[in-house]
Amino acid sequence: MDEGARVLHPRMRMRMRSPALWLALVVLSIISSWPSDLEAQTLEQALAPLRDHGCVGCHSLDGAQSQGPTFRGLYGSTRAVHRDGERVAVEFDEAFLRRSVEEPDAEIADGFEPGFMPRFELSDTELDAVIAALASVPVDGPGDTRTWIPLALGLVIFVLGHLALSSAPMRGPLVASLGGEGRFSVLYSIVAAIGLGLLVWGYGLAPYVPLYDPPPWTRWVPNLIVPLAYVLLVMGFTTPSPTTAGMADRASAGPRGVQRITRHPALWGFALWALSHLGPNGDLRSSLVFLGIAFLAFAGMVHIDMRRGAAPNEAWTRYERETSIMPFVAILGGRQKLVLSELGWWRIALGLLAWAAMLHLHRFVFGVSPLP
Numbered sequence: 001m002d003e004g005a006r007v008l009h010p011r012m013r014m015r016m017r018s019p020a021l022w023l024a025l026v027v028l029s030i031i032s033s034w035p036s037d038l039e040a041q042t043l044e045q046a047l048a049p050l051r052d053h054g055c056v057g058c059h060s061l062d063g064a065q066s067q068g069p070t071f072r073g074l075y076g077s078t079r080a081v082h083r084d085g086e087r088v089a090v091e092f093d094e095a096f097l098r099r100s101v102e103e104p105d106a107e108i109a110d111g112f113e114p115g116f117m118p119r120f121e122l123s124d125t126e127l128d129a130v131i132a133a134l135a136s137v138p139v140d141g142p143g144d145t146r147t148w149i150p151l152a153l154g155l156v157i158f159v160l161g162h163l164a165l166s167s168a169p170m171r172g173p174l175v176a177s178l179g180g181e182g183r184f185s186v187l188y189s190i191v192a193a194i195g196l197g198l199l200v201w202g203y204g205l206a207p208y209v210p211l212y213d214p215p216p217w218t219r220w221v222p223n224l225i226v227p228l229a230y231v232l233l234v235m236g237f238t239t240p241s242p243t244t245a246g247m248a249d250r251a252s253a254g255p256r257g258v259q260r261i262t263r264h265p266a267l268w269g270f271a272l273w274a275l276s277h278l279g280p281n282g283d284l285r286s287s288l289v290f291l292g293i294a295f296l297a298f299a300g301m302v303h304i305d306m307r308r309g310a311a312p313n314e315a316w317t318r319y320e321r322e323t324s325i326m327p328f329v330a331i332l333g334g335r336q337k338l339v340l341s342e343l344g345w346w347r348i349a350l351g352l353l354a355w356a357a358m359l360h361l362h363r364f365v366f367g368v369s370p371l372p
């Protein structure tokens with residue numbers, strides 16, 4: 001099954017894979033950030049003041065929940081606010097919106113806390129532009145252009161493409177007809193990058209459909225679990241493993257470091273990252289993306305083990321017996337020992353550093369603050 005692995009040294013294959021992947025990602029991100037049509041461009045311009053003043057960091061335009069109430073459908077609507085301890089209904093007309101921006105704590109939107117919305121010292125022209133922008137936020141989200149198609153395609157290509165391409169019935173013949181492992185890796189990377197690009201692009205295009213109102217405590221879940229996920233990712237990617245494509249021979253060296261805890265550390269990292277994000281989001285499109293990635297991670301663990309075990313291979317059979325998919329199961333079962341010194345403190349440090357960086361970038365990249 002891994003016939004071709006002998007053709008190219010594993011290190012070379014890794015090297016061939018990454019430039020193709022990066023190139024495809026760069027091309028995709030350029031394509032996806034290209035303004036699709038004039039209408040969208042005009043709308044972007046109208047909404048620019050809300051981006052310039054950082055309002056969209058706390059207020060979504062499409063109904064998604066965030067630190068403040070969404071701007072979608074806000075202009076001209078009648079909503080409940082708290083004024084001097086009383087709950088009153090007000091119309092969010094132009095005059096009221098001006099007041100909201102200049103004196104945010106005079107009235108507090110229902111369901112929100114005072115003191116979070118900063119006071120903005122805007123000039124008259126700036127304030128006019130902000131109010132005009134609020135009035136141009138499309139009532140039904142960014143219009144009829146909302147579509148599930150790219151996101152659905154992205155999920156199918158990213159999740160099923162990964163599994164299908166690496167399955168024995170497809171991988172073998174493809175390697176043979178493409179003429180080598182290296183070319184197969186390039187194809188694999190291109191398919192994965194297209195799937196990922198479609199996921200990111202399609203997420204932005206898909207309608208916002210709330211499923212439930214996430215309670216504030218759900219934000220603690222990723223804040224506590226994602227640091228662990230990052231450490232697992234770093235450990236998984238930096239500990240040479242027989243579960244990596246083309247590295248099946250490594251099984252004879254036996255499990256080391258994090259592999260003593262679980263056979264699939266990096267896939268656990270992806271799974272924990274994805275599952276922990278489900279709670280605080282509570283809407284359909286993000287649930288689909290996170291569930292898709294978690295499914296791919298778990299299916300990947302089972303799939304890789306099945307492929308490795310398909311051919312009689314004593315080293316792998318021993319490796320599999322001495323390790324476990326579920327973390328710590330082999331250790332608890334007495335088939336394995338935890339060797340802390342093999343984990344590498346630098347891996348823990350690097351994982352936590354990457355997590356801390358992402359914690360800071362989260363708001364700029366995804367528009368919502370990850371903090372509880």
Ligand code: HEC
Nearest residue numbers: 053054055058067068081100104107108109112113116117
């Ligand atoms: C740091 C986060 C944050 C930023 C940045 C922010 N807001 Fe808010 N905003 C909130 C929160 C939280 C509320 C709900 C509490 C309240 O009503 O004051 C809110 C409420 C509002 C309301 C409803 C007001 C009300 O009295 O019910 C409007 C309108 C609003 N913001 C407009 C804006 C505009 C326009 C900007 C940019 C110039 C902006 N916000 C920037 C957090 C923010």
